[in-house]
Amino acid sequence: MTFRVPLQVRSYELDALGHVNHAVYHQYGEVARVAGFQAAGCDWDGLVAQKLSPVLLSTTVNFRRELRANEHVEASCEAKFGSGKSFHLDTVITKADGTISADITCVLGIMDLDARKLVADPLGTLRAVGFDAEILAPGA
Template structure:
């Protein structure tokens, strides 16, 4: 089972229609991504000291069902690596009754902060910082 964290919708995150503002879904996904990397053993401070960091390249959100004030949502995070300079994260925002509220799909890379280029093997860079894919993806 993929990493998951629970977030409660707060009133100030709502738009004029009374449901969560579209931009807040990105924030929820970011909270889960950061927690997932830490839960997978990734030492983000160590990577920064090595002058490398994860960089978000694209994000796509598919809105399925609205979230309203007081709702709780579990935000999952699962990583998939291939052969290129990028990797993907799939994140599902699921309400307590099992209703899928949103799907978030991200493409990330590991940036060399001095060269301002992506590393050729992002998984190896993450693993050098303690990242264990099995801990994130379950």
């Protein structure tokens, strides 16, 4: 099961055309990522205390259907780990009727804040600070 967080579109998130501004989708993705990490037992403050921090390396949004004020949506969060220093966190913004409004693909790494370099094993590093991979990356 994919982790999901409910959101409601607020009027101040709209652009001149009356739908959600493009930059707000990135914020929705960030809400899903932070909530997902917390649900998996690993929050940003806990990582920073360990001299670690997730860093966003790239993000791409594919806009599919517009969102308007007061719509209720869900933002999912699913992690995909490979063998390198980076990993993917994918978010799908889904409208109440099941229509996909946008999908967001992010590439992240875990930075060692003292060395200012990405750690070699992000999944292992996250697990060492309490991350339950089954919450965001079933089977990892």
